[in-house]
Amino acid sequence: MKQGKRSVTITDIARELSISPSTVSRALNNHPAIKEETKRKVITLANKLNYQPNLLALNLLNKKTNNIGVVVPEITSHFFAAIISGIQDILNASGYNIIMCQSNESYREEIKIIENLSSVRVDGFLIAPSSKTRKLDHFVKLKNSGVPIVIFDRDCQGLDVDKVLLDDYDGAFQAVDYLVKSGCKKVAHLGGSLSLSTSIHRRQGYIDALKSNNLSVRDDHIFHTKGFKHSDGIRAAKSLLKLKDPPDAIFAVNDRIAIAAMYVAKMYGFKIPEDISIIGFDDEPHSSYFTPSLSTVRQPAYSIGLLSARILLQNLSNPHDSPGFRREIFRPELIIRDSSRLRPDT
Amino acid sequence: MKQGKRSVTITDIARELSISPSTVSRALNNHPAIKEETKRKVITLANKLNYQPNLLALNLLNKKTNNIGVVVPEITSHFFAAIISGIQDILNASGYNIIMCQSNESYREEIKIIENLSSVRVDGFLIAPSSKTRKLDHFVKLKNSGVPIVIFDRDCQGLDVDKVLLDDYDGAFQAVDYLVKSGCKKVAHLGGSLSLSTSIHRRQGYIDALKSNNLSVRDDHIFHTKGFKHSDGIRAAKSLLKLKDPPDAIFAVNDRIAIAAMYVAKMYGFKIPEDISIIGFDDEPHSSYFTPSLSTVRQPAYSIGLLSARILLQNLSNPHDSPGFRREIFRPELIIRDSSRLRPDT
DNA sequence: AAATGAAATGCAAAGGTTTGCAAAAGCAAA
DNA sequence: TTTGCTTTTGCAAACCTTTGCATTTCATTT
Numbered sequence: 183m184k185q186g187k188r189s190v191t192i193t194d195i196a197r198e199l200s201i202s203p204s205t206v207s208r209a210l211n212n213h214p215a216i217k218e219e220t221k222r223k224v225i226t227l228a229n230k231l232n233y234q235p236n237l238l239a240l241n242l243l244n245k246k247t248n249n250i251g252v253v254v255p256e257i258t259s260h261f262f263a264a265i266i267s268g269i270q271d272i273l274n275a276s277g278y279n280i281i282m283c284q285s286n287e288s289y290r291e292e293i294k295i296i297e298n299l300s301s302v303r304v305d306g307f308l309i310a311p312s313s314k315t316r317k318l319d320h321f322v323k324l325k326n327s328g329v330p331i332v333i334f335d336r337d338c339q340g341l342d343v344d345k346v347l348l349d350d351y352d353g354a355f356q357a358v359d360y361l362v363k364s365g366c367k368k369v370a371h372l373g374g375s376l377s378l379s380t381s382i383h384r385r386q387g388y389i390d391a392l393k394s395n396n397l398s399v400r401d402d403h404i405f406h407t408k409g410f411k412h413s414d415g416i417r418a419a420k421s422l423l424k425l426k427d428p429p430d431a432i433f434a435v436n437d438r439i440a441i442a443a444m445y446v447a448k449m450y451g452f453k454i455p456e457d458i459s460i461i462g463f464d465d466e467p468h469s470s471y472f473t474p475s476l477s478t479v480r481q482p483a484y485s486i487g488l489l490s491a492r493i494l495l496q497n498l499s500n501p502h503d504s505p506g507f508r509r510e511i512f513r514p515e516l517i518i519r520d521s522s523r524l525r526p527d528t
Numbered sequence: 529m530k531q532g533k534r535s536v537t538i539t540d541i542a543r544e545l546s547i548s549p550s551t552v553s554r555a556l557n558n559h560p561a562i563k564e565e566t567k568r569k570v571i572t573l574a575n576k577l578n579y580q581p582n583l584l585a586l587n588l589l590n591k592k593t594n595n596i597g598v599v600v601p602e603i604t605s606h607f608f609a610a611i612i613s614g615i616q617d618i619l620n621a622s623g624y625n626i627i628m629c630q631s632n633e634s635y636r637e638e639i640k641i642i643e644n645l646s647s648v649r650v651d652g653f654l655i656a657p658s659s660k661t662r663k664l665d666h667f668v669k670l671k672n673s674g675v676p677i678v679i680f681d682r683d684c685q686g687l688d689v690d691k692v693l694l695d696d697y698d699g700a701f702q703a704v705d706y707l708v709k710s711g712c713k714k715v716a717h718l719g720g721s722l723s724l725s726t727s728i729h730r731r732q733g734y735i736d737a738l739k740s741n742n743l744s745v746r747d748d749h750i751f752h753t754k755g756f757k758h759s760d761g762i763r764a765a766k767s768l769l770k771l772k773d774p775p776d777a778i779f780a781v782n783d784r785i786a787i788a789a790m791y792v793a794k795m796y797g798f799k800i801p802e803d804i805s806i807i808g809f810d811d812e813p814h815s816s817y818f819t820p821s822l823s824t825v826r827q828p829a830y831s832i833g834l835l836s837a838r839i840l841l842q843n844l845s846n847p848h849d850s851p852g853f854r855r856e857i858f859r860p861e862l863i864i865r866d867s868s869r870l871r872p873d874t
Numbered sequence: 875a876a877a878t879g880a881a882a883t884g885c886a887a888a889g890g891t892t893t894g895c896a897a898a899a900g901c902a903a904a
Numbered sequence: 905t906t907t908g909c910t911t912t913t914g915c916a917a918a919c920c921t922t923t924g925c926a927t928t929t930c931a932t933t934t
Contacts, residue, residue, distance in 0.1 A: 191890055202914045207892060217912060237648050238593065239890035242584045242919050248648070249595075249627070257612055263604040270603075270630060279648060281595070282628040284616060302583050302594070302625060412817060438813075445817045467784075468814045471758060471791045537920060548884045553922060563882060585920035588889050 190231045199223060210235075250494065251299035252308045253283045253292065259410070260466045261436075261483050262310065265334065268487020269308055276495055278305070287409075289314040296320045300327065306494045307331040311338055313375045330497035334490040337379035344497065344508045346490040350380045353479040353514035354387025354433065357461045360516060361431040362395040364525040366459055370403035370429035372418050372439050374410060381406070381435055384463065388433055403429050407439065415442025423450050430458055431522070437462035437469050437478055444472065444521060459522035463514075474520035481514055536577045545569060556581075596840065597645035598654045599629045599638065605756070606812045607782075607829050608656065611680065614833020615654055622841055624651070633755075635660040642666045652676045652840045657684055659721045676843035680836040683725035690843065690854045692836040696726045699825040699860035700733025700779065703807045706862060707777040708741040710869040712805055716749035716775035718764050718785050720756055727752065727781055730809065734779055749775050753785065761788025769796050776804055777868070783808035783815050783824055790818065790867060805868035809860075820866030827860055 192206040199206070201220070209216045209224035210233075227233075241247050250273055254262040270280055281304060285292040292312045297320070299307070306329060309321070318341050325331055325343055334346040361369050371388045374381035385406075389399050405422055407414040415434070419442055422429065432447075434440035440462030444454060452458045454474050462469065465480035493508055518524075538552040545552070547566070555562045555570035556579075573579075587593050596619055600608040616626055627650060631638040638658045643666070645653070652675060655667070664687050671677055671689055680692040707715050717734045720727035731752075735745050751768055753760040761780070765788055768775065778793075780786035786808030790800060798804045800820055808815065811826035839854055864870075 193890075203891080204893080204915080205913055207890095208913090211892085215912060220912080234647055236588075236890050238584070238588045238591070239919090240892085242582075242588050242889090242921095243891055245584070245919075247584065252628075257603070257616075258606060258609040260604060260606070263609050266603055266628070267630065270628070274629070274644075279627045279629075279644070281625045282598075282612070282616070283620070283625075284613065298620075298625070301580055412813060441814065441817050445819075448819060466814075467758060468787065468812075471787050472817075473791075473794060473819050539920075549921080550885075550923080551883055554883090557922085559923095561882060566882080582920050585889090586922085588891095588919090589921055591889080 189236070190233045191236065192233070195224060195227050195231065195233060198227060245303075246305050247303055248278050249281050249302070249304045250278050250306045250308060251283065251295075251304040252280050253285060253295050253299070254310045255285050255287045255312050257282065257284050261464050261481065262335075264483035265310075265487035265490070268484040269491040270487075272488055272491035272495065278495075285312040287312045287314060289316070293320045296324060300324060300329065305329070306498055308490055308494055309333050310335045313378045316377060330494055332490045332494045332497070334486055335380065339379070342507050344493050346486055346493065346510045346512075348380075348481055348486065348512045348514055350383035350514075351387040351390075353463060353481075353516070354384040355391045356387075356514070356516040357463070357477075357479050358388045358391035358433050359395065360518065360525065361433065361459055361461060361522060362391065362397060364459065364523040366429075366431035366523070367397070368400075368403065368427070368429040369397070369431040369433060370400075370422055371405070372415060372422065372432055372434040372443060373404065373406040374435040374439075375408060376406055384435055407435075410436055410438060412438050412442045412445075415439035416446060419443040419446035423447060423452065428452075428458075432458065432460045434460065434462045437464040437466045437476060440476055440478065440521075441469070441472060444474075444476070454521050455523045461516075461522050465517055470519060472521075477519045477522040478517050479514045480517050482512055486512060535582070536579045537582065538579070541570060541573050541577065541579060544573060591649075592651050593649055594624050595627050595648070595650045596624050596652045596654060597627050597629065597641075597650040599631060599641050599645070600656045601631050601633045601658050603628065603630050607810050607827065608681075610829035611656075611833035611836070614830040614835075615837040616833075618834055618837035618841065624841075631658040633658045633660060635662070639666045642670060646670060646673065646675065650675070652678075652844055654678050654680060654836055654840055656681045659724045662723060676840055678836045678840045678843070680832055681726065685725070688853050690839050692832055692839065692856045692858075694726070694827055694832065694858045694860055696729035696860075697733040697736075699809060699827075699862070700730040701737045702733075702860070702862040703809070703823075703825050704734045704737035704779050705741065706864065706871065707779065707805055707807060707868065708737065708743060710805065710871040712775075712777035712869070713743070714746075714749065714773070714775040715743070715777040715779060716746075716768055717751070718761060718768065718778055718780040718789060719750065719752040720781040720785075721754055722752055730779075730781055753781075756782055756784060758784050758788045758791075761785035762792060765789040765792035769793060769798065774798075774804075778804065778806045780806065780808050783810040783812045783822060786822055786824065786867075787815070787818060790820075790822070800867050801869045807862075807868050811863055816865060818867075823865045823868040824863050825860045826863050828858055832858060 192203045196203040196206045206224050209221045283295040289312055318338055321341050331343040333343055337347055358369055373385050392399050405418040407418045423446055432443050434443055440460050444460055447458055462476050462478040465478045469476040469478055538549045542549040542552045552570050555567045629641040635658055664684055667687050677689045679689055683693055704715055719731050738745050751764040753764050769792055778789050780789055786806050790806055793804055808822050808824040811824045815822040815824055
């Protein structure tokens, strides 16, 4: 049953029909200069032999692979998984395949990945940089080699490429402004790594929302975690809630941390939202099923994936004659559920 | 700043040094027949010109791409994401890249994916079949073409390839046996699609655990959902808990459904675990942070990924002279948290 | 100086396809 | 039958690398 290794080539077809490989090639590509009868014969035989064009040969000829490198910090995060899903739906529909890599939030790994992907000659890159990435040489080198790049989710200041981002500042501002307007006086912030554009902007949105409501910004009410996992949140939330003067609201940098905070708050006897309101960021599928259900700032992850992929696709067809670079900013949506108090005027 | 498109080739180096490309090739590959001095010159120049071997040419020559096709039903499931993570760690370390595809639980899409991946000539396949897949022709064709395949998580009866699975029966049995031993008399089951080996085995484990405890199997206490999402679970849990004679325990096919069940149970005024015990399957990261924390059957997803990838790797080096096929079964671990009653003897 | 052997390098094919240009074939008009 | 034109096909190069075999170069021995 097992077939021979060698697959049929246009040369096989040509030999069988006593014509040249060029004619076969043209016939299969429906070239107008080929007689209908010849085309018919070739196509019939090709089907019969189950001819499959050798894409490796075409890759070499066309200097392109139809592969796109997608690099994310971690694939087990629902947010990135949803983005990848969007990317996939667009790229596969256009005949591209995705080579997936995760940097595990490591700068070293990211560099290795970029080097590898560029040596296997992917046609384009979709990148969410790691949280440890500060030097951008590897990206700059990539860009100078002429490959199209789209950066998403996390900004890289100083790198001029197309970018698809979220207005993290606005999301944070909305959330914190809501908390204050709903009557909270002491809003704390559990933030993420400050080497990340997203964390910085969310922090700034938090600060500005307080200021715009004439509330003071208290250093002891701001914690920044290293990672984004529950365990990181647990530790930070404990420090925060053990304070003599604990907050009456928490704005967390993401849902995982928010959920960890809810967990700790309950453990410490706080009632949510009566004693303390909590708002997260992301809107993971689980989040609405917690008790209380988690208020959060929704990121349109799937759409971010779609748009990033579409922009890359444009760059692939237009060999980059465009003047500047695109910078698309999605606006997040505040979703109020039961983990935060109701605003009096709602 | 933007460099010319054409990259340096061994021919460029050869011309510059007035030697032949063959010599350059051998020098770079440290062939013993090349004079040390020549090697030095070649390597120096190669570095200076930043020579990168053209892998597309090598692919054509070696008839291999160093790409592995990984196809999963959906990437946004934490379980599959964790498996992919394991696969990635093994394969990348061995110089392979991963082409990721998701079938969205669709048979049609799965077929398309397989055809596409085989036309781009990936060197091997790691596949978790869709829940709609009943005919296996596309897999058989693949196998006959000589590409190594490893099926993981979901069994395909009648397809002889290497498989890495989980003892779903045992996991279900453990969970239900625990529920009964902890005093529950009316254990219900929220199962998944019955076209899935995993769902079938979990159901059977549930049934046999009841029988082995001399409890009767009640048809009205078994629901099978179409999908694996929260919304599927909500609907099924409502039907179940609205029954005149509702269960005092639920064994759910996965954590999402279990969490949905907890949500509905609370909504209907059940106390967990006093009135009703609930156990899930998977152990997602969120699960331990619910109130009450969710008891569950843990699947070693990451390890499943590691082993699957390792087996594939073996097949890639050994051009399949092995006699039979491997069938590796992981044993799941019951994790008891607060959503299920304590056993008297614990 | 010639012969022998070892060491170093080059030639050419192979891998499969596309494509510009040249050549052949077909056909009609002269 | 030749001329001229159109239609159809083939040649060969290009994409880049590796490798078996042939060839060259060099040093050593007779």
